[in-house]
Amino acid sequence: MTSSAELVLDGLARRYGSTTAVARMDLTVAAGELVALLGPSGCGKTTTLRMVAGFIEPSAGRILLRGQDITTMPAHRRDTGMVFQSYALFPHLSVAENIAFGLKRRGVPKPDLAVRVARMVALLKLQGLEARLPRQLSGGQQQRVAVGRALVINPAVVLLDEPFSNLDALLREGTRIELRRLQTELGLTTLFVTHDQAEAMAISDRIAVMNQGRLEQLGTPREVYERPATRFVATFIGRANLFASRDGRSEDGIPLDGPDGTLVLRPERVVLDDAPAAGPNAVSGTVEVLSFLGTGTQAVLRLDGGRALLVEGPAALADHFRPGSRATARWMRADLVALPAEG
Numbered sequence: 052m053t054s055s056a057e058l059v060l061d062g063l064a065r066r067y068g069s070t071t072a073v074a075r076m077d078l079t080v081a082a083g084e085l086v087a088l089l090g091p092s093g094c095g096k097t098t099t100l101r102m103v104a105g106f107i108e109p110s111a112g113r114i115l116l117r118g119q120d121i122t123t124m125p126a127h128r129r130d131t132g133m134v135f136q137s138y139a140l141f142p143h144l145s146v147a148e149n150i151a152f153g154l155k156r157r158g159v160p161k162p163d164l165a166v167r168v169a170r171m172v173a174l175l176k177l178q179g180l181e182a183r184l185p186r187q188l189s190g191g192q193q194q195r196v197a198v199g200r201a202l203v204i205n206p207a208v209v210l211l212d213e214p215f216s217n218l219d220a221l222l223r224e225g226t227r228i229e230l231r232r233l234q235t236e237l238g239l240t241t242l243f244v245t246h247d248q249a250e251a252m253a254i255s256d257r258i259a260v261m262n263q264g265r266l267e268q269l270g271t272p273r274e275v276y277e278r279p280a281t282r283f284v285a286t287f288i289g290r291a292n293l294f295a296s297r298d299g300r301s302e303d304g305i306p307l308d309g310p311d312g313t314l315v316l317r318p319e320r321v322v323l324d325d326a327p328a329a330g331p332n333a334v335s336g337t338v339e340v341l342s343f344l345g346t347g348t349q350a351v352l353r354l355d356g357g358r359a360l361l362v363e364g365p366a367a368l369a370d371h372f373r374p375g376s377r378a379t380a381r382w383m384r385a386d387l388v389a390l391p392a393e394g
């Protein structure tokens with residue numbers, strides 16, 4: 052039983068005086084899809100979400116839900132369920148009452164209401180906590196109540212604004228897996244705001260990468276990582292070594308076997324050894340930093356030309372090299388990914 056629906060942002064924009072918070076955003080979220088709005092602080096994520104919710108009036112453009120234009124519809128009539136960063140639970144209402152709130156307002160009869168609240172409590176593993184007040188809950192439990200309150204009304208679209216930002220790393224990871232499971236199970240169309248690229252990668256069907264009010268790229272986590280559309284996307288999502296390549300050389304003289312243009316080389320594509328560099332796609336330097344990450348080792352290689360090259364390799368890297376060691380970095384032609392020319 053789901054009422055999820057396609058959401059379309061058509062040239063959606065918002066200005067504040069001379070500031071453009073969101074510039075002509077075109078985005079379609081398919082029914083049952085989870086799209087993350089990802090970008091640094093101030094890029095317009097929250098403004099976009101709040102326009103969809105009906106809390107901020109757009110300066111231009113349209114919002115369509117199930118094909119219906121809801122751009123000027125009041126927030127409470129939009130059939131959206133929103134979860135705020137602060138949870139915004141009613142402090143004087145119990146867990147069950149908080150979850151039931153939206154159903155009551157919609158005049159859902161009591162027996163039906165009780166069944167739907169109980170189902171949400173079970174789905175969110177909140178059994179036994181129904182009578183507690185929000186202040187008697189942990190951050191993670193409060194977060195789940197906020198999600199329950201938004202989902203129980205069976206909204207056409209779920210809007211989440213950094214819902215895990217108050218949770219510690221471990222709880223955050225557990226909760227986002229739960230949310231993803233629930234979202235997939237219920238087939239909910241979802242817009243999820245985050246500035247955390249790892250979170251966006253882990254949870255999304257597609258990521259909308261935003262920068263300075265603009266949508267820079269829309270794609271699956273793999274697409275935005277492996278085929279970044281712009282320099283901003285390449286450096287915001289994951290780590291990147293960037294070269295300006297021309298006629299087989301980088302701007303700082305590194306011999307490159309790859310196309311001309313701006314090239315992205317991911318640190319995990321680089322291997323280190325102690326043989327001399329010969330030919331293209333190999334360059335020598337001095338190991339400056341070695342950081343053990345648990346899953347591997349990250350190295351900074353200070354190249355003889357002055358540039359710092361980021362390298363990520365197996366944990367054993369730290370057995371072969373020390374800060375101060377000479378090393379050669381190598382990579383394959385296919386590891387140099389050209390950015391489309393930025394116009």
Ligand SMILES: Nc1ncnc2c1ncn2[C@@H]1O[C@H](COP(=O)(O)OP(=O)(O)OP(=O)(O)O)[C@@H](O)[C@H]1O
Pocket residue numbers: 067070071072073090091092093094095096097098099246
């Ligand atoms: N009420 C307002 N008046 C003037 N400028 C505003 C207003 N609200 C937002 N802005 C500006 O619009 C831009 C986008 O803000 P928004 O809150 O959407 O960013 P965000 O990506 O959600 O950032 P954060 O991750 O920090 O919440 C920012 O430059 C912000 O200063």
